Amino acid sequence: MEQKKDLILKVSGVTKRFPGVLALNNVSLEIPKGVVYGIVGENGAGKSTLMKILSGVYEKDAGTIEFDGEIIEHTTPIQALRRGLSIIYQEFNLVNTMTVGENIFLGRFSENGGMKGTHQKARELLDSIGSKIDTYSLVGDLSASEMQMVEITKALSFHSKLIIMDEPSSSLTAEELKKLGDIIVQLRGQGISIIYISHKLDEIFEYCNIVTIMRDGCVIDTKSIEELTRSDMIAKMVGRTIENEYPPRAHFAGEPLLEVRNLNTSKLHNINFTLHKGEILGLVGLVGAGRTEIIRAIYGADKVKSKELIMEGKPVTVNTPRDAKALGMGLVPEDRKQQGLILRFSVGDNITMAALSRIAKRGILNRRKEREIAKRQIENLSIKTPGAATKVLNLSGGNQQKCIVGRWLELDPKILILDEPTRGIDVGAKYEIYVLMNKIVEQGGAIIMISSELPEVLSMSNRVLTICDGRITGEFSPEEVDASVIMDKAIG
Amino acid sequence: MSTKSVLIKTKKILLKQKAVLAILAMIVLMLFFDTQFFTVYNWLNIFRSVTVQGIIAMGVTMTVLCAACDLSVGGTMCLSGVIAVLMINFGVPIPIACLCALLSGALVGAVNGFLVVHQRTEPFIITLGMGTLLKGISQLLTDAHPIACTNMSFMQIANTKILGQIPILILYMLVIFLLFFWILRFTNYGRNCYAIGGNYEVAKYSGINTLAIKWSAFIISGAMAALAGILLSSRMNSASSVYGDNTGMLVNCGVVIGGTSFAGGVGGAAESFIGIFVLQLMTNCMDCLGIGSYVQELLQGIIIVLILGFDCYSRLKKREHA
Incomplete structure (x- = not known):
């Protein structure tokens, strides 16, 4: 507590409400200078919303934010950058058709002495983090880790005091990850603070000094890394037992309805499973683990390398969603507005x-x-x-x-595939959807369900499969196995 | 009570349909001038001049509804006329020659559809290129000279009059319009076109045969352009590689002016027809007023830009209020 005057960022009581959802509920954080600060939580815990408020994409509804001793009432992304707070998103914000130097100083060419000065300064900054990328090469030609270096350099060019990294490792190989680690250590040495958001707990334990665990828009706990164990962390990420949020689980599982054999795509490896009549089968995994890809491949929406489907004992071919529909499958896709509905239609x-x-x-x-x-x-x-x-x-x-x-x-579908069926809808409507799901299986249908909300999948499913990196890593009965065990398998 | 609600409804439709508003404005404007505008002869003339582009517009509407467009129709029309006349001059019976010309259009549409639907090329560019290609073929076939048809009975297809003085072309147009109106309003196929244009992915996941339907829209568009080419050649009793130079652009433009959105999924046969009608009416007004052709082109451009600009502006406003 004595380092209080050395805080770079102080967030107190920040609340953000979206229609029907309380995204952030009275969140407080204190980030000292020169530390790597980890934030972990399930999908939808509120991490991204918080970061978007810090970087000025969203406005907060209540609370105060103090950055470098100064209270920030209102900010825009460019103001935040100029103050020294930059954010590196999972999807890079780079112009692929421009050079490295141009990207680093995009929109600030004249204040840096034209193109020549721009490239010169970019070179200096890249050298300072020990990167050998040519400032004249096109960003589109770079590897994912090199692009990340460019993003970090761009952050440095604003003299950032706090850099937020949102899932920085998701597109990096093991070796590139090591390089990133070196740079993080180096930046910390320069007194720059880093907020490190990741689902991969190993990285959190390797790089971070302090960790905050978030869940349902609240800060659950903040501890220094030495005081935490992996299982602690998972328990706190998952750990909630809200009863009556879900209707009683339906039990109608009967004979096999659909067998998926030897499913391979560029992202999926050897997926095998069986869906039974009257069953709700949950797929659990992180975003990008391959859950959606599995159901899209089954439904014939994506190209596959190999796939065998056996429905009610007979081999069937599904090359297009049309085939799938003819066999009695239905898909409620992940993105309601882009893939589910024609919004202009009645x-x-x-x-x-x-x-x-x-x-x-x-x-x-x-x-x-x-x-x-x-x-x-x-x-x-x-x-x-x-x-x-x-x-x-x-x-x-x-x-x-x-x-x-x-x-x-x-x-009257035999198989209904629900991808994130309750995303962005309020609690009452959620419950109605759950009741509906039970009614469908009661009538002999079967459901494959994907949800990023772990409690939802665990409470609704008769059986769950954990998916990690395009593979099925486990099969559980959620009534018998503890949530943290399942989460552990899903994180991999 | 009911007259009031009818008035309100009419007002709503008028404000929604800028093209209808433009038509009324033009008619009112012409009241102030002493011209040949308000004569039966002139109005028959207007309708007859709408027919060729109107028929093409019906086909183009299909592609635009599916969130594509077809700029090759000018070339298709031109080539089809050339094929028909050349074959007839060679001694081929007229029905067979016309059928071959029609098939040539369908073939062009099939190629367009293949490129757009299966190869995912940009429809605007690819059909523009296809139009140029077809024009090139027409020029090669005719050596860039107009060719007159030697069999006089070919002329009768488009130059007959019914009920005294109504050109038969208007009847053709009416039949085709009603056919497309019916297809788009009352058939599963038509509804699926709207769905594909509205959101391709949603349509696909709902088990609609998106590939085949979008492809067929191009084939229909090609065939309609070819039909228009036959009618035009019959009317002129000749074929020429200069026919249809502006047609592709004008028809697509007219379709959009009418309210069939380039984004797909909105509009229909009636809207497209109105759009084409606006353009023709405007030309006719200016002809009546004796405005020179250079100025005509300028004014036409201004009106198109105004209508579309105003349309987008009011839609933007509406979204802001929503």
């Missing part, structure tokens, strides 16, 4: 979309039947809408999601 048109060919006689639409279907699903799923003709754009997230579910229910 609620009714969105619901009837998949069923049209079934009700059309010789290709001619039947308006009356269309209206019937829309009405039936709106009532059945209690979709809150002024009418079937309302644009789906104007509905809340939960009701939009129900429209997509309704689209498939109309076809």
